Amino acid sequence: MKPLSFSLALLPLTAAATLNPDALIDAFKQAIDCDSCHALLVPLKALANAGDAVFVKTLVSTCQILELEDRDVCSGAINEQGPILATALRNISPFKSTATKLCEGTFGLCQTPAVNKYTVPLPGARSSDKRAVVRSSAKKPFQVVHFSDVHIDRQYTPGADADCNKPICCRDFSDSKHPPKQPAGPFGNPDCDSPISLTASFLEQISTFNTWSIFTGDVVEAAVWLVNQSEVMSDLEVFNKALGSALNAPVFPAIGNHDAAPVNNFPLGSDSAFQFSAQWVFDLEGKEWAHWTNTTAANEVTHFSGSYSTTVPGTNLRIISINTVYWYKQNFWLYDSDTPLADPRDILAFLAKELQSAEVAGNRVWIIGHMPPGCEDALSDQSNYYDQIIQRYHGIIAGQFFGHTHYDQFEIAYSDYTHRTAETAINVAWIAPALTPRSGNPAFKVYDVDPDTYDIMDAKVYIADMANPNYQVKPEWSLYYSARQEYGQLLRPPLAPNAPLDAQFWHAVTEVFEKNDTAFSQFNQFMTRGAHVQACDVKCKEQAICQMRAARAENNCHVVTPTTTFGDTERDPVGQAQVPINMVNPTPKSQQGRHAVGHAQCEGEGIGHVLRGLPHRISSASVPGLEKMMQKLKMHLKDILPQEIRAVEDL
Incomplete structure (x- = not known):
């Protein structure tokens, strides 16, 4: 990170000694790039030092x-997540690397810092015995269902307005x-999460495959x-029970970022008495999943x-499920130290130990896990x-x-990321589409699996087409496409008849995409299952292919493009290109169709989303009645803020 310019740093540092409404508002107004984001953290840290209340x-008012969201959304989101962010701010310097990560991951104003060099300690050397490479005997594949991001809204109300001012409608x-x-129709709407009726239809459909399944997280809705x-x-309990009742074989699940409260709340400590402990999640799921896994695995969950x-x-297949939310940028507990842990909660150590044992x-x-390791949220x-x-x-x-992105995607791992070729492609991460209609037609995947190697021979996507006239009467689930046939x-x-869809195959597919715009456009349409499809230009396509070739986040070509919207940019679903969101005169939700994925899709509209819209709101002359709003805000802040909030010594 380059040093702060003197002119940018001076005012906020001076203001931090006596934090007043004008100083705080000015810091928000100026937060348009990385330097000014670091400067903003000075008064925010001082505000956090005044106490959670x-x-x-202050942020709720x-x-x-300023009418950034409806009053209940402002209050709920900030009351839930605000104390966690305040804790992080109290524990870090506004000008060190953790602050840069916070400005990048939460506010979208800094580029991703360079990786801190660290060598993962591995539990043992490669096995010395020369076991024969497992080869396929060309037996008939068996099938496994992969579903993700169900986001069931148990308060979904048919007939309620699907075009509302809330982040989630149909209530x-x-x-x-x-x-x-x-x-809202009986079986869902593109601006809303999954109704119970859609979930029941989905479970009935996947039960027909009569095989075991993997579920990569996110049960709870995005309100x-x-x-x-x-x-x-x-x-969680109701969904686990529904899975057990509907399906005829085990389900191997992973924990998603929505499967806690507050959302993304996975603290680094293990004290179950701690106010923000997530241990209750692990205790519950360990008990609930035990009949699918086994007693040992249930104990491991806990x-x-x-x-x-x-x-x-x-x-002879071992499933290793890992909690990737400990690497998720919206988990604010990851920003609570200037010397962050290399392996929060020893997730990596657990994975390495189990792989060595295998x-x-x-x-x-x-x-299996929730968040793909190569996506920009990691x-x-x-x-x-x-x-x-x-x-x-x-x-x-x-x-x-994995799941989390809500889209039908893949990421390739390479032995040499400086030379990403078919020869260096070593593994592939499959990313499942979501059930929730917010991100496209409700969908799930079915893999054809080789019974000797457990390689994927085909991946077939099934959808319920919301444009079908019968959808709101009874969703009709049908095969959308076969990856083997299409690509x-x-x-x-x-592709040879007995060849798997491995990393080398998928790299070859990306090379086709580079030369064949028609093939790439088909992938673009498949990703959202034919709904909410967006155009993707040459630059977008280049970034999309880079993302496909990046099972390691530092190589995904994601570039933060700060704008006057305080970094509140949402990703084009293909290329994750930066598309500014108009926070003053936004497109009506009925026209947006929730196209972009961004933090609002995966996280829900939490405190990060609220803060990202603030600077543009304050500085925009086009906001009706802004001057009166600002005067009212200043009067409120004078009543809230202590007369003097001292800056900390370690700036």
């Missing part, structure tokens, strides 16, 4: 008076306007300003922060360290499986 009340909110402009621990516990390892009955036992392995440090483990054990890893024929020579 002052910090939260600012959000409500009877107390301030709802009647009659509704766009009544994060309303979610509390009681609701999350109930939602004691290893939601991670576990188990062997699928009747196979290698010794001669197992093949699937790794901290580059932990993604790099995870990749070190993949480099060592890729020979026994038959596949990696295998594009290669020269075409």
Whole structure:
């Protein structure tokens, strides 16, 4: 990180000695790039030092008076997540590397810092015995269902307005306007999360495959300003029960960032008495998942922060499920120290130990988790360290499986990221589409799996087309496409009949995309299952292919492009290109269709989203009545802020 310019740093540092409304508002106005974001952290840290109550009340009042969101959204989101962010700010310097990560990951104003060099300690050397490479005997594949991001809204109300001012609609909110402009249908809407009826239809459909499944997380809906621990516990229990009742075989799950309260709340400490402990999540899921995994794995869920390892009955395949939320940029606990942990909660150590055990036992392995390690939501440090483990054990890893992005995607791992070729491609991460209609047509994947190698021979996506006239009567689930059929024929020579869809295959597909715009456009459409499809120009396409070739986050070509919207940019679903969001006159939700994925899609509209919209709101002359809003805000802040908040000594 380059040093702050003297002119930018001077005013906020001076203002920090006596924090007043004008100083705080000016710091927000000036927050348009990395230097000014660091400068903004000075008064925010001083505000946090005044206590959680002052910090939260100040931000809630600012959000409500400036009408950044509806009053209940402002209050709920900031009251839930504000104390966690305040804790992080109290524990770090505004000008060191952790602050840069905070400005990049939460506010979108800094570029991703260079990876902190660290060598992951591995538990043992490569097995000395020369076991024969596992080869396919061309037996008939068996099928495994992969589903993710169900986001079930148990308060979804058919007939409620699907075009509302809330981040999530299709509910009877107390301030709802009647009659509704766009009544929600019985089985879901593109601006809303999954109703119970859609979930029941989905479970009925996947039960017909009569095979075991993997679920890569996110049960709870995205109305994060309303979610509390009681609701999350109930939602998890009810969904687990529904899975057990509907399906005829085991489900191997992973924990998602929404499967806690507050959302993304996975502290680094293990004290179950701590106010923000997530231990209740691990205790609950360990108990609930035990009949699918086994007693040992259930104990691991409880004691290893939601991670576990188990062997699928009747196979030589070991499933290792890891909690990737400890590498997620929106987990504010990851910013609470200027010397962050290389391996929060020992997730990497657990993974390496289990892979070593699998290698010794001669197992093949699937790794499952919620957040893909190469996506822009992943901290580059932990993604790099995870990749070190993949480099060592890729020979026994038959596949990696994730969700979180809500899109049908893949990421390739390479032995040499400076030369990304088919020869250096060593593993692939499969990313499942979501059930929630917010990101496209509801969908799930079915893999054809080789019974000897456990390699993926085909990946078939099934959807319920919301444009079908019968959708709101009874969703019709049908095969959308087969990856083998769509992409295998594009290669020269075409994919051999018994060849798997491995990393080398997918790299060859990316080379086709580079030359064949029609093929790439088809991928673009497949990603959202034919709904919410966006155009992708040459630059977008280049970045999309770079993302495909990046199972390591530092190589995904993501570049932060700060704008006057305080970094509140949402990603084009293909290339994750930066598309500024107009916070003053936003496109109506009924027209947006929730196209972009961004933090609002994966995190829900939490405190980060609220703060990202603040500077542009304050400085925009086009906001009706802004001057009166500002005067009202200043008067409120004078009542809230202590007369004098001293700057800390370690700036």
